[in-house]
Amino acid sequence: MSKTTTIARMRRDGVLVRIKPDGTEELMAVEPLAAMTPEEIEAAAWRDPDARPFTPEELAKVKRVPRTKTLRRALGLTQEEFAARYHIPLGTLRDWEEGRSEPDQAVRAYLTVIAHDPEGVRRALEAGPGQRGPRESTL
Numbered sequence: 001m002s003k004t005t006t007i008a009r010m011r012r013d014g015v016l017v018r019i020k021p022d023g024t025e026e027l028m029a030v031e032p033l034a035a036m037t038p039e040e041i042e043a044a045a046w047r048d049p050d051a052r053p054f055t056p057e058e059l060a061k062v063k064r065v066p067r068t069k070t071l072r073r074a075l076g077l078t079q080e081e082f083a084a085r086y087h088i089p090l091g092t093l094r095d096w097e098e099g100r101s102e103p104d105q106a107v108r109a110y111l112t113v114i115a116h117d118p119e120g121v122r123r124a125l126e127a128g129p130g131q132r133g134p135r136e137s138t139l
Helices: 038-047 056-061 067-074 079-085 090-097 105-116 118-127
Strands: 007-010 016-019 025-027
Touching (some): 067 090, 067 105, 079 090, 105 118
Antiparallel strands (some): 007 016
């Protein structure tokens, strides 16, 4: 039996296309999904062994991924790069990611700002204290 790889992607307009070896796109015929009630969705999830919802007991055992790790990975940075770029002690970042400690409220706010505008935070930190960035004016 031969194996074939099909590369497909969904365009911004929601159309599914197959990418041919020459780079051109071919529309893929996909039947529209039938509307399902929330009850039908849950019943279907329970029937699928790979996508079954967690029981309350299983959910209690799940190790949650700290938000800092998710944010750092989304930015494509190593722990060292993230810590250096955003002026966070590396040991502190590791403690957050490994669940040994949690960021306090002020740090959570800082991480939220990083998540919304990582490049803006990087530029502001690179400007350093007492230096004006390109958008700042004198009063």
